[in-house]
Amino acid sequence: MSTPLDVRMGLTDPSGVHFPLRWGIISASAIASDWIKSLQDVPGATVTAVAARDKSRAEVYAEAHGIPTAYDDYEKLCNDPNVDIVYIASKTWDHFAHMMMAIKAKKHVLCEKPFTDTSEQAHQVYKAADAAGVFCQEGMWTRFFPAVEHARAAIDSGMIGDIVLVQNDYSDRVYALNPAPFAFGSDELPVIAAAGRKMRPQKHVPGQPFSAHGSTPSGVVLQYTNRKGIAMITFPAGRFREETQYVGTKGRITLEAPSHHPSALTIRAGRPGVKVAPGKQYNPMKLDPKEGFTGDWEPTHGQDDQNPSNGPFMTVNRFEYPLPTPAPISRGQPAGHRWTGEKLIAYKGWTWSGGNQHGFMYQAQAVHRCMAAGLKECPQFTRQESLHVCEIIDEINRQCAEKGF
Numbered sequence: 222m223s224t225p226l227d228v229r230m231g232l233t234d235p236s237g238v239h240f241p242l243r244w245g246i247i248s249a250s251a252i253a254s255d256w257i258k259s260l261q262d263v264p265g266a267t268v269t270a271v272a273a274r275d276k277s278r279a280e281v282y283a284e285a286h287g288i289p290t291a292y293d294d295y296e297k298l299c300n301d302p303n304v305d306i307v308y309i310a311s312k313t314w315d316h317f318a319h320m321m322m323a324i325k326a327k328k329h330v331l332c333e334k335p336f337t338d339t340s341e342q343a344h345q346v347y348k349a350a351d352a353a354g355v356f357c358q359e360g361m362w363t364r365f366f367p368a369v370e371h372a373r374a375a376i377d378s379g380m381i382g383d384i385v386l387v388q389n390d391y392s393d394r395v396y397a398l399n400p401a402p403f404a405f406g407s408d409e410l411p412v413i414a415a416a417g418r419k420m421r422p423q424k425h426v427p428g429q430p431f432s433a434h435g436s437t438p439s440g441v442v443l444q445y446t447n448r449k450g451i452a453m454i455t456f457p458a459g460r461f462r463e464e465t466q467y468v469g470t471k472g473r474i475t476l477e478a479p480s481h482h483p484s485a486l487t488i489r490a491g492r493p494g495v496k497v498a499p500g501k502q503y504n505p506m507k508l509d510p511k512e513g514f515t516g517d518w519e520p521t522h523g524q525d526d527q528n529p530s531n532g533p534f535m536t537v538n539r540f541e542y543p544l545p546t547p548a549p550i551s552r553g554q555p556a557g558h559r560w561t562g563e564k565l566i567a568y569k570g571w572t573w574s575g576g577n578q579h580g581f582m583y584q585a586q587a588v589h590r591c592m593a594a595g596l597k598e599c600p601q602f603t604r605q606e607s608l609h610v611c612e613i614i615d616e617i618n619r620q621c622a623e624k625g626f
Contacts, residue, residue, distance in 0.1 A: 222540075223367035223368070224370065224374070225586075227587055227590055227600050228590070229370075233587075233590035233596070236593075237593035238263050238589050240589045241305075242267075242306050243267050243268075244305070244306055245269060245271070245298045245301060245307045245308070246270070246308050247307060247308065247311055249271055250310045251574035252574055254571040255573060255578040256308055256581050257569070258570045258573075258581075259581035259585050260581075260582075262566070266589065269290060269303045270289070270303065272295045272298035273291075273293065279292060279293055285570060285571060290303070306330070307328045308332075308360075310333050313337075316332055319332075325353075328355065330350065330358070331360050331588060332357075333360045334359055335394075336395075338426070344608065347604050347607075350597070351597075354597075355597070357597065357604070358599055359604070361395075361399055362580060363481050364399070364599075365583035365584040368477075368484060371486060371542070372467065372476060375488055376469075376474065380472060380488065381467065381474055382470030384404045384448075384468065384469045385449065385450045385469065386453070386466070386468040387401055387466065387467055388452075388454075389453075389464075389480070390454070390456070390463060390464075391456065391457075391461070394433065394434060394456055394614055397455070398441075398454055398610050400454075400465050401443055401454065401613070403606075405450050406448065407606045408605075410613075411446070412446065413443055413616045414442045415617040417435075417625055418438065418625050418626060419625030420618045435617065435618065438457050438458040440453075440456060463481070464477060473490075475487045475489075479576065482580050484541060484543055484580075485539060486540055487537065489536070490535065491535030491536055504516045544577055545579065547559060547568070547573070548577070549573035549579060553572050556568040556571070584599075587599050
């Protein structure tokens with residue numbers, strides 16, 4: 222069930238992880254360090270160059286990560302003949318310029334989310350990538366985790382029926398919104414009703430667009446009329462559970478916290494038949510005006526799920542997908558090492574920047590498989606879905622700027 226979508230669809234071969242790619246890194250940042258460490262789990266990956274605005278910072282970073290070339294100029298990195306693909310981990314408001322720079326140099330691109338601040342910018346990037354004939358992918362690493370791949374396979378199999386409701390909460394809009402197209406597709410722009418903090422243009426950004434990250438607290442209800450479903454998404458400012466719920470006509474899937482990089486999911490599916498004594502005909506419950514409900518008792522709770530409002534589920538199964546070691550759970554944990562069964566990997570780079578960051582390896586392996594197969598994007602998160610989320614964020618920003626508090 223957790224087979225990566227690109228492999229399950231027959232689009233790629235698992236051996237594609239050996240496809241050689243030389244990575245150039247834009248921004249000597251903590252998140253880029255986690256990406257570099259995770260690339261060490263991909264046999265075909267090498268990191269050949271890094272660029273930062275400050276030369277000394279780039280050189281120190283390169284030494285810490287075992288990278289042979291350091292630049293203080295992003296354009297020089299993009300034009301380096303020893304770079305095949307550029308990983309962009311700069312500030313969101315710089316993503317558009319850096320992607321266009323890399324694409325102009327005929328380099329493939331993987332850009333951290335949020336992809337851009339506006340859907341107009343995103344459309345320009347993808348159009349330029351098509352014209353240049355290069356691979357271009359938004360780095361929505363959530364979609365590549367085995368728990369998410371399992372959830373997709375379960376939904377595709379009809380295990381929980383038709384999805385009618387999605388619930389999710391996370392302070393970053395790009396993360397919080399990604400379950401909506403996952404459940405309902407991206408062919409239909411939903412009816413959007415947003416509320417929350419008033420948006421202000423970014424003064425330090427040319428053209429002063431609103432930030433794709435948005436302000437908290439806020440929230441949105443998305444109505445997918447054609448698919449007959451709704452998504453209720455909140456972007457909280459305080460403490461929150463961070464679970465994703467996919468509610469279907471026959472069951473429910475819970476991507477457990479932290480659902481933007483989950484290592485577990487629970488699937489509740491099916492309804493049990495009413496237990497009737499052997500040889501006895503079932504007498505369905507009826508509402509009698511004198512006595513109330515009469516007839517054969519129906520179960521009101523099950524062993525696994527206590528007291529659900531609409532009857533128990535037939536099966537409740539929890540699946541765990543622990544990250545390979547080192548599996549960081551907090552910021553500042555040492556880079557560490559692990560035995561793969563064939564060799565010892567001693568991870569080069571800074572300490573980990575956050576929990577489950579080693580999960581980058583799933584996306585990294587998928588990129589190599591997809592590029593080995595000649596694909597221009599990964600099916601786990603397509604450009605159509607990327608644009609879909611950008612367009613929703615544009616409308617949320619517009620409504621909050623106009624009517625927010």
